[in-house]
Amino acid sequence: DVKVTQSSRYLVKRTGEKVFLECVQDMDHENMFWYRQDPGLGLRLIYFSYDVKMKEKGDIPEGYSVSREKKERFSLILESASTNQTSMYLCASSSRNPTGAIIYEQYFGPGTRLTVT
Amino acid sequence: KNQVEQSPQSLIILEGKNCTLQCNYTVSPFSNLRWYKQDTGRGPVSLTIMTFSENTKSNGRYTATLDADTKQSSLHITASQLSDSASYICVVSEASKLTFGTGTRLQVTL
Numbered sequence: 001d002v003k004v005t006q007s008s009r010y011l012v013k014r015t016g017e018k019v020f021l022e023c024v025q026d027m028d029h030e031n032m033f034w035y036r037q038d039p040g041l042g043l044r045l046i047y048f049s050y051d052v053k054m055k056e057k058g059d060i061p062e063g064y065s066v067s068r069e070k071k072e073r074f075s076l077i078l079e080s081a082s083t084n085q086t087s088m089y090l091c092a093s094s095s096r097n098p099t100g101a102i103i104y105e106q107y108f109g110p111g112t113r114l115t116v117t
Numbered sequence: 118k119n120q121v122e123q124s125p126q127s128l129i130i131l132e133g134k135n136c137t138l139q140c141n142y143t144v145s146p147f148s149n150l151r152w153y154k155q156d157t158g159r160g161p162v163s164l165t166i167m168t169f170s171e172n173t174k175s176n177g178r179y180t181a182t183l184d185a186d187t188k189q190s191s192l193h194i195t196a197s198q199l200s201d202s203a204s205y206i207c208v209v210s211e212a213s214k215l216t217f218g219t220g221t222r223l224q225v226t227l
Contacts, residue, residue, distance in 0.1 A: 042206070042218055042220065043161075043217040044217075090160050092160075104166075105163060106151075106163070107163075108160030109160050110158075110159055110160050
């Protein structure tokens, strides 16, 4: 079974702190993603990566950065946390579809509930 | 703007009953449509994925249908169980981009 793990289930940080959220997958997937999920808004893509050291902005990258130094690990960084970044953060991974589509089955981690006070 | 709209927003049914959740989308071009189940406080788990050439797909008591002409999909749950209580999210894919619906919150009660 594919396993995607996230470093923390719950996290409480203060405004202005630097926050690291870690995600690890064990299926040798090329693609990794970071989303945030807020009530009534659905999942929104923050950043994604198609390969080691590659990153692409998603729909809401402002206030976030990412790092992918190893294939299995994708980190989300909040340089200076703000209260509007209080949210559920979900990491996902997927392999490339043999037919060519970049995204096929996505596997999600359990999520990190981040509260910024 | 590509959108995915789900209805109803929430639903309460008795254990053992059937229910149907709806998903309408405007995403174009269309690659595939997925249904995910998300338990409270957990990450989404895939139930079905359908390409434009498939009009029905089953996974146990879950059956998804797709009408690519009208851009509508439904998820039918048969003989509901308490463990079906969750949010159900419809996701529509272009080649490299996913658009997520906001989900239907289902509660199954005794």
